[in-house]
Amino acid sequence: MSDTAAAQPAQATMPDRSVVPGVWARYTDLVIDHGEGSWLVTTDGERYLDYTSGIGVTGTGHAHPRVSAAVAEQAAKLLHGQQNIVYHEPGLRLHAELARRAPGKDWGAFLCNSGAEAVEAAVKLARVATGRPVVVAFRGGFHGRTAQAMALTSSRVTIRGDFEPLPGSVYHAPYPDPYRGNGDGAALRSAWEREMDALFAQLVDPRHVAALIIEPVIGEGGYIVPPDWLLPRLREIADAHGILLVVDEVQTGFGRTGRFWAVEHWGVMPDILVMAKGIASGLPLAGILAPRATLARWAPGAHGGTYGGNAIACAAALATLEVIDDEGLLANARARGEQLLDGLRRAASEHTGVGDVRGLGLMAALEFVSPDAADPRAPNPALAKRVLSEALTRKLILLSAGSFGQVVRFIPPLVTTAAEVDQAVAVVADSLAAADA
Ligand code: PLP
Secondary structure: OOHHHHHOOOOOOOOOHHHOOOOOOOOOOOOEEEEEEOEEEEOOOOEEEEOOHHHHOOOOOEOOHHHHHHHHHHHHHOOOOOOOOOOOHHHHHHHHHHHHHOOOOOEEEEEEOOHHHHHHHHHHHHHHHHOOOEEEEEOOOOOOOOHHHHHHOOOOHHHHHHHOOOOOOEEEEOOOOOOOOOOOOHHHHHHHHHHHHHHHHHHOOHHHEEEEEEOOOEOOOOOEOOOOOHHHHHHHHHHHHOOEEEEEOOOOOOOOOOOOOHHHHHOOOOOEEEEOHHHOEOEOOEEEEEEHHHHOOOOOOOOOOOOOOOHHHHHHHHHHHHHHHHOOHHHHHHHHHHHHHHHHHHHHOOOOOEEEEEEEOOEEEEEEEOOOOOOOOOEOHHHHHHHHHHHHHOOEEOEEEOOOOOEEEEOOOOOOOHHHHHHHHHHHHHHHHHOOO
16 A cells, blocks of 8 residues: 555544535435436435436436446447547447437537537537528527536526627527417417517517527526427528527426327428437437438538547447337336326316426426516516425426526436336425425
């Protein structure tokens, strides 16, 4: 043993939690020993039902045996084979497999490490492919925390407010919210069309727009399911002006909404699809999918990165895709999603503080309001927080969302069982009562 090693204190005691900086805004103080399926087990042996999936990542559940085995097997062979220098088997197989699952024929994948990085890649590709500078994003959308991604993000001011100036040539169009817009019908649509016309008449010439970037279902901004006309209409607008339609499926992809890609719900073909989170069950992996002809617009060296398409992450992703197929996880996401939404509607029916219950597949949400305020739909983040805390006391981990933190969202793993959904709904019913919703 070296002198330095001998001088180190024994690792028997856990370091104080203050070693982790406070910038990680925190939902729980739990210290986790291990996870299995939908459950997290603390170092004290307490079991928590994890309906966060690590923010939509562990679709196959925690430590799925097939994913863990694929990771271990690959780790014993090759940890890192840098993309500019060599090819490796899991990388080649994953590129081919993702191309097969892409929305269009003759598509390919570019791989990187995080959702924000993938968004940056999408914007860089859209700008090169169109030769245009401007990107239009949608209000309430979240696209990540790097500079370009922050500029596109408008889910909460905390994400971007302290970091001005942000990269320019980004404009925000409204996202038509059926709850706050009084339904998804003609009134919402015509108001939204007027705003789009005004954007193009007052602020940016559509001839200069490279991309429209949108989350098919708004995630961090409050789990807002769009009216059925929105994505088809964006496709029309993009086509009319030679703009690329970029869908950010970082949270919605890999079966989360009950379809492999959320855009399949509306039969819309994007030009670039951004993916991350559920792709590799927890290993850091992300990327974009686009027609090979579009990807070819990037000159060699125009984009890249040290770790993109890491060997272990690719092995985890291949195993994840097999599990999604072999265990019928898309069908399970649809069935459990309906069960969850029905249960939440029942649980919320007596509580006037719940303004809306909504969702698609296994993205579900309760929006909390102040029914006695002048605006009875005024956001009520304090109530959402109480409900989160009551649920945690009952060993169900949930997250908030929404621009004001007024939404409680449910992101179960795609492997969740009917019994677990019933258990979660029962906890929510008790938590709503305890929180005086
Ligand atoms: N895009 C969407 C829709 C997201 O939900 C997120 C993360 O929550 C991101 C992008 C950023 O991903 P990451 O945190 O991996 O950078």
